Amino acid sequence: GAGVSQSPSNKVTEKGKDVELRCDPISGHTALYWYRQSLGQGLEFLIYFQGNSAPDKSGLPSDRFSAERTGGSVSTLTIQRTQQEDSAVYLCASSLQGGFGNQPQHFGDGTRLSIL
Amino acid sequence: AQSVTQLDSHVSVSEGTPVLLRCNYSSSYSPSLFWYVQHPNKGLQLLLKYTSAATLVKGINGFEAEFKKSETSFHLTKPSAHMSDAAEYFCVVIHMNTGFQKLVFGTGTRLLVSP
Numbered sequence: 001g002a003g004v005s006q007s008p009s010n011k012v013t014e015k016g017k018d019v020e021l022r023c024d025p026i027s028g029h030t031a032l033y034w035y036r037q038s039l040g041q042g043l044e045f046l047i048y049f050q051g052n053s054a055p056d057k058s059g060l061p062s063d064r065f066s067a068e069r070t071g072g073s074v075s076t077l078t079i080q081r082t083q084q085e086d087s088a089v090y091l092c093a094s095s096l097q098g099g100f101g102n103q104p105q106h107f108g109d110g111t112r113l114s115i116l
Numbered sequence: 117a118q119s120v121t122q123l124d125s126h127v128s129v130s131e132g133t134p135v136l137l138r139c140n141y142s143s144s145y146s147p148s149l150f151w152y153v154q155h156p157n158k159g160l161q162l163l164l165k166y167t168s169a170a171t172l173v174k175g176i177n178g179f180e181a182e183f184k185k186s187e188t189s190f191h192l193t194k195p196s197a198h199m200s201d202a203a204e205y206f207c208v209v210i211h212m213n214t215g216f217q218k219l220v221f222g223t224g225t226r227l228l229v230s231p
Binding site: 044093 | 206
């Protein structure tokens with residue numbers, strides 16, 4: 001079946017612009033996660049959704065970052081007024097259950113974001 | 117807090133020789149541990165997971181890992197490397213104080229396989 005789908009696969013934008021990154025999880029997966037992978041910081045957790053609510057958004061690096069999920073499915077990560085340090089690969093994952101459920105997270109191929 | 121340390125940033129092997137990627141963990145609880153693999157320009161794929169059942173865990177593509185509490189280790193091994201194993205490997209632990217699967221990643225080990 002279809003895996004986690006992320007779009008765009010690559011995004012190049014100018015500093016100061018806003019960007020939206022999209023994640024389409026595996027159908028039926030209630031839990032959705034965003035991560036950031038950068039050279040300096042490695043892989044970092046950003047935010048967790050259970051259904052449409054975000055019980056943990058502790059990893060969002062600043063108030064320029066926000067995310068939402070609608071219909072218990074698609075999620076959008078928005079970065080406002082982008083800075084060069086936002087350049088990274090943004091990965092989305094989903095799992096069948098939230099909580100400590102013994103279901104692995106399935107990852108998309110990521111969006112490579114480059115800020116000029 | 118839970119954390120993992122991957123002891124080698126790069127490991128080079130020849131095709132057909134054994135692979136050993138080292139990981140040590142730190143956890144106040146009995147940890148849930150994973151190994152993920154990332155091929156270039158791809159997302160992460162789960163290789164195997166340990167969740168306090170058998171200490172020797174078998175994964176996909178011939179990989180396995182052994183949980184050793186006395187050594188706080190969860191090293192990944194494969195008897196014979198294949199060219200297609202060249203990738204980056206991440207040791208991962210679940211952060212337990214959050215109520216969900218908050219993954220904490222190691223810094224990664226890049227496996228290079230030469231013919």
